[in-house]
Amino acid sequence: MELTEELKTKMIEVLNLEEMTPADIADDAPLFGEEGLGLDSIDVLELIVLLDRNYGIKITDPKAGKEIFASVRTMADYVAANRTK
Amino acid sequence: MIVRKIGENIISPLGFSVAENFAAVMDGRSALQRYDHLWDLPFPCFVSLLADDILDEVFAQAVDQSRLPMKSCTRFEKIALLSAAKALQSTPLDPSSPRVLFMLSSTKGNVSLLADAAPDIKRVTPAHTAQLIARYFGNPNMPLVVSNACISGLCAQIEAYRCLQSGQYDAAVVIGADVLSPFIVSGFQSLKALSDEQCHPFSSVRQGLNLGEAAATVVYAAGEEPNGGWRMLAGAMANDANHISGPSRTGEGSYRALMSVLQSAALTAEDLACLNVHGTSTLYNDEMEAVAIHRAGLSGVPVNALKGYYGHTLGAAGILETLLTMHAVEQGVVPATRGYEEIGVTMPLSLSSSSGKTSKTAFVKLLSGFGGCNAAAAFTFDSCR
Amino acid sequence: MMRYEVLHTVKLCPSYLEVDGNRIAEAGGETSFLTDLYRRLGLDYPKFFKMDILSKVGFLASEFLLEQEGGERFVPRADRAVLLFNRYSSMHADQTFQETIAHPEDFYPKPSVFVYTLPNIVTGEIAIRNKYHGESNFILLPEYSEQAMNQAIERAFLAPGTTSLLTGWLEALSENEYEASCSLITVH
Numbered sequence: 001m002e003l004t005e006e007l008k009t010k011m012i013e014v015l016n017l018e019e020m021t022p023a024d025i026a027d028d029a030p031l032f033g034e035e036g037l038g039l040d041s042i043d044v045l046e047l048i049v050l051l052d053r054n055y056g057i058k059i060t061d062p063k064a065g066k067e068i069f070a071s072v073r074t075m076a077d078y079v080a081a082n083r084t085k
Numbered sequence: 086m087i088v089r090k091i092g093e094n095i096i097s098p099l100g101f102s103v104a105e106n107f108a109a110v111m112d113g114r115s116a117l118q119r120y121d122h123l124w125d126l127p128f129p130c131f132v133s134l135l136a137d138d139i140l141d142e143v144f145a146q147a148v149d150q151s152r153l154p155m156k157s158c159t160r161f162e163k164i165a166l167l168s169a170a171k172a173l174q175s176t177p178l179d180p181s182s183p184r185v186l187f188m189l190s191s192t193k194g195n196v197s198l199l200a201d202a203a204p205d206i207k208r209v210t211p212a213h214t215a216q217l218i219a220r221y222f223g224n225p226n227m228p229l230v231v232s233n234a235c236i237s238g239l240c241a242q243i244e245a246y247r248c249l250q251s252g253q254y255d256a257a258v259v260i261g262a263d264v265l266s267p268f269i270v271s272g273f274q275s276l277k278a279l280s281d282e283q284c285h286p287f288s289s290v291r292q293g294l295n296l297g298e299a300a301a302t303v304v305y306a307a308g309e310e311p312n313g314g315w316r317m318l319a320g321a322m323a324n325d326a327n328h329i330s331g332p333s334r335t336g337e338g339s340y341r342a343l344m345s346v347l348q349s350a351a352l353t354a355e356d357l358a359c360l361n362v363h364g365t366s367t368l369y370n371d372e373m374e375a376v377a378i379h380r381a382g383l384s385g386v387p388v389n390a391l392k393g394y395y396g397h398t399l400g401a402a403g404i405l406e407t408l409l410t411m412h413a414v415e416q417g418v419v420p421a422t423r424g425y426e427e428i429g430v431t432m433p434l435s436l437s438s439s440s441g442k443t444s445k446t447a448f449v450k451l452l453s454g455f456g457g458c459n460a461a462a463a464f465t466f467d468s469c470r
Numbered sequence: 471m472m473r474y475e476v477l478h479t480v481k482l483c484p485s486y487l488e489v490d491g492n493r494i495a496e497a498g499g500e501t502s503f504l505t506d507l508y509r510r511l512g513l514d515y516p517k518f519f520k521m522d523i524l525s526k527v528g529f530l531a532s533e534f535l536l537e538q539e540g541g542e543r544f545v546p547r548a549d550r551a552v553l554l555f556n557r558y559s560s561m562h563a564d565q566t567f568q569e570t571i572a573h574p575e576d577f578y579p580k581p582s583v584f585v586y587t588l589p590n591i592v593t594g595e596i597a598i599r600n601k602y603h604g605e606s607n608f609i610l611l612p613e614y615s616e617q618a619m620n621q622a623i624e625r626a627f628l629a630p631g632t633t634s635l636l637t638g639w640l641e642a643l644s645e646n647e648y649e650a651s652c653s654l655i656t657v658h
Contacts, residue, residue, distance in 0.1 A: 015582075018505075018519035038516075041331055045276060045581035053578045060277075127577060192588060194559075199568040210558055212612040227618050230610035232559055233590045240607055247625035268564075271571050272584035321629065322605040323548065324597040330585045341548065341603055349630055455585060456594030458606050 003076045010054065011072075014046050015039065027073040036071075044069060051075075056084035088249045090315040091256070092304030093408050094172035096164050097297070097395060098133050101143050102171065106405075107412040110420055111440070115394045117283060117295050124267045128274055129281045132265060133297030133396045135164065147171055152221055159208075161195050164300035165262035166218050172302035173222065178256055181223035186254040189215040189230045190241035190261035191400035197266035218260065226254075235363070235454030236322070237261065238403020239462050242303065243320030246462075249307040256307070262300035263399035270296060276330065284366035286390040286422050287375065287436055289429030294365040297396025301404035313469035315411050317462060318447070319349035325457035332369050336377025338459035339451060343381045346449060350463040357386045358445035359419045361410040363452045364390020365397055366424070370453060375430035377451075387435045387443065393423030407450050407464065415466050419443050472624045474657045477634075478538045480531045482507075482650040489534050502645065504530060511537070515599070522563040522586035524642040525595045528554065531650035532596045532636055539654055544601055549633045551605035552593040553626050554652075555619055556641040559589045559610055596636065605629050614639060627657050 001009075008022035017037070030036030031043075039047075044065050051057040057079065059065055068078045094102060098116035099109035116133035123130050137160070144163050147170045158166065169187075173180050180187075194211035198204050207213050215228035231241040238261040245257035263269075273279050273296060280293035305317065323341035325333035332339075347353070360383060362374050378384060391406050398405055413420045419441040428434065447465040481488040484503060487495040495510065497503040504526050508518050511533055521529060532552075536543060563586035570580045585591060593606035605626065611618050619639070626635055638652030 016519045017516070019516060040328070042276075042329075042520075042582050042585060048277075049275070049578050049580060053576075125574065193564075196564055196568075196587075199564060200572065206558070206561065209561070209564070210610065210612075212557055212559075212610040215610075216612040227612060227615055229618060229622070232588065232608050232610050233593075233606070234588045244609075244622070244625060247628045248621075251625060251628060253621055253625070267571055268568060268587075271577075271579040272567065272581075272587065275579035275581040275584050322607065323603055324552075324594065324606040326546070326597045326601045326603050328598065329591050329594045337603065345630060454590075455588055456590040456606065457597060458590060458594065 003080060004072050007072055007075055010050055014050050015043050025072060028071050030071060031069055051079065055079050057082050086250050087308045087311055088246050088305050088317045089308050090303055091178065091306045092172040092176035093302065094168045095299065095301045095405050095408060096168045097299040097405070098135050099394065103408050103412060107409055110391070110394050110409055113421065113423060115423060116297065117396050119281065126267060126271060130270055130279060131281050131283065131295045132270065133295065134265060135298045140164065143167065159195050159198065161262060161264045162214050162217060164264065165189065165214055165260050166221060168262065168300035168302040169218055169258060169260045172304055173258065176304055178304060178306065180258065183225050184255040185224055186226050186248055186257045187215060187219040187224055187228035188241045188244060188257060188259045189218065189228060190237040190259065190403065191230060191263055192232060192234060192237060193263060193269055196268050199268065233454065233458050234456050235399060236403065236452040236458050236460040237400045239320065239450060239452045239460035240322060242317065242403065242407065242462055243322065243460065245305045246317050246320050249305060257305050258302065259305065259404060260300065260302045261401040261404035263401055264298050265296055278367055280366065283424050284392055285424045285426055286364035286366045286392055287371045287428060287430050287434060288426040290426055291366045291368065291371060291429060294367055294392065295396035297398045299395060299398040299401040299405050301401045301408055303404050303408060311467040313467055316465050316467060318465055319346045320460065320462035321345035321349065322458060322460045325459065327457055329457065330455050332373035332453055334373065336373045336380060338457060339374060339377035339453050340380045342459045342461035343377060343449065343451060346461040346463045352447055352463055354383050354386050356445060356447045358414045358443040358448050359387040359389055359410065361406055361448060361450045362388055362390050364392050364422065366392060372430045373453065374451065375432040375434050378434065379432035384433050385435055387419045387441055389420050389422045389436070391420065403450070403452050410448055410450065411464060414443065414446065414448050417442055417444060472627060472657060474655045477654040477656055478535050479653040480535045480650065482527060482531050484646050484648060487534065489538050520582065521595060523645060523648060524560055524562060524589065524640065525586060525592040527642045527648045527650050528592035528640045529595050529599065531640070531652045535636065535652060535654050536600065546601040546603060548603040548631055550602055551626050551629065551632045551635050552596050552602060553607050553622060553635055553637045554593055554640045555609050555611055556589065556639060557611060557613060558641060558643060560587050562643055563587045592640065604632055633657065
């Protein structure tokens with residue numbers, strides 16, 4: 001599976017986006033804010049755990065996550081460049 | 086009806102009485118220290134922990150273990166029961182009276198028991214511990230536990246105040262307690278709320294809170310008139326209606342609780358020796374409190390926070406911090422905000438890393454917590470006539 | 471004793487939902503009863519799916535109560551307090567979180583579960599949804615007790631400005647074991 005699709009599937013699971021499917025999430029759609037998926041501060045923390053658990057990436061400062069978690073594509077780029085598993 | 090403080094205790098790594106704890110705070114001592122591998126957790130933490138050997142020794146002296154229904158107590162049960170026993174020792178109150186209500190303030194109680202292979206679920210519930218304590222003192226009433234996150238200790242005092250005001254009871258024994266465990270520490274770590282060094286309330290360098298263990302007890306009794314000592318004047322709670330884990334940016338709930346208390350107690354900025362605030366040292370809490378205080382027009386009132394001495398003691402915090410502030414104000418002192426460096430919130434506050442003097446006799450205690458809850462309470466000291 | 475008026479009641483358990491004593495829904499579908507009820511309300515509130523069981527049950531109970539009450543909703547107000555009771559606190563979330571830290575080789579404490587390991591989070595969920603700035607509180611009792619609850623209700627009405635309460639017993643031990651027995655009450 002492509003990394004972007006893999007991330008979407010995992011996000012839907014850990015963020016309990018019950019009524020969404022991967023097809024509902026565009027690669028470039030903003031994850032935060034009113035126009036995007038509307039994720040909040042706890043979701044960011046869950047995404048940090050997701051990256052750690054699945055790809056061995058440690059992010060200690062949640063503020064650094066802002067750029068990484070801008071969209072599924074930015075996340076995928078970051079994972080591809082930094083994954084340790 | 087007047088609600089007077091007639092008994093008190095604090096159990097913490099800094100001492101087993103309010104006097105010992107107050108002396109430690111005046112000396113600028115802290116129980117917080119760094120542990121690199123606490124409970125084999127995969128991250129360092131900066132916390133305040135009670136030593137088991139000393140706790141066991143004091144517990145054995147103050148508590149008659151033959152009156153307990155089980156062979157051994159958990160650390161949580163020990164500190165809660167010990168604190169209540171020590172607080173009641175110094176009062177003439179008969180705790181077995183049906184006119185006395187026992188209340189416990191705790192966020193997680195015996196939650197560490199969940200790590201057992203076959204956990205005793207009933208014993209995990211804080212109400213089980215409350216029942217244990219009430220029974221130990223022969224009290225016939227059903228005790229209650231106030232579990233309102235970090236504001237529990239103040240909510241429990243507010244419940245006590247209303248119990249006495251309304252005549253439901255004549256006295257209330259309010260015990261606040263929480264112990265640390267991998268559960269609590271890893272939970273706060275997962276929220277990225279912890280600092281691995283000394284916390285810095287309201288400072289630009291602050292990067293999170295420290296957790297601490299403690300129990301504290303305050304005993305309130307109803308009276309017809311002030312005859313010296315501390316009185317609770319008013320208490321209020323309000324919700325931010327904003328987010329379950331992030332405080333309101335406008336300090337909405339905290340502001341509302343604060344204003345309600347000032348109005349009910351008929352207090353103005355000029356009457357207040359200090360505001361003893363939550364001051365957890367997280368980015369958002371401290372900013373929110375500064376905004377709420379500014380909105381209430383209290384930026385000129387001395388503000389202090391005690392987390393730099395004890396860390397955040399969760400269910401004990403509201404009682405522990407109230408008691409220490411009472412002792413300070415009674416002696417004309419506003420305690421130093423230990424760990425405070427330079428102001429790092431957007432609104433001006435009157436904060437200091439050294440202690441100040443005051444001739445005023447009233448103060449307001451503030452707390453805020455998860456679930457968007459906020460509480461405020463006002464207290465005043467009457468000189469003996 | 472203070473006299474208060476019960477405006478509406480709701481009872482939600484794994485087999486049925488009753489509002490003001492009338493059976494509104496019964497479980498039986500393939501999907502979760504709680505999800506069925508959420509859909510029945512026709513809500514667009516995706517936060518619901520992020521909640522733990524205690525919050526889901528409390529949230530749905532409050533929605534059916536408030537739907538029954540009618541009138542304008544979602545206008546900031548401070549005259550209504552939320553006061554809930556149970557015995558087992560946030561036990562289900564506690565157990566779920568414990569599971570995320572129980573295995574050193576798979577130690578990933580889950581922040582979205584940890585935030586629900588406090589019973590009062592559901593009172594916050596209800597306050598957020600309805601813009602209630604009044605008091606919110608959660609009291610744990612050793613067992614269900616009308617007397618202890620009534621005393622706490624009486625005390626809640628002593629708060630300046632509180633004229634109505636969304637209150638009741640709310641226990642949730644698992645997806646198949648829960649009970650909300652709540653009401654909207656007021657004093658005149």
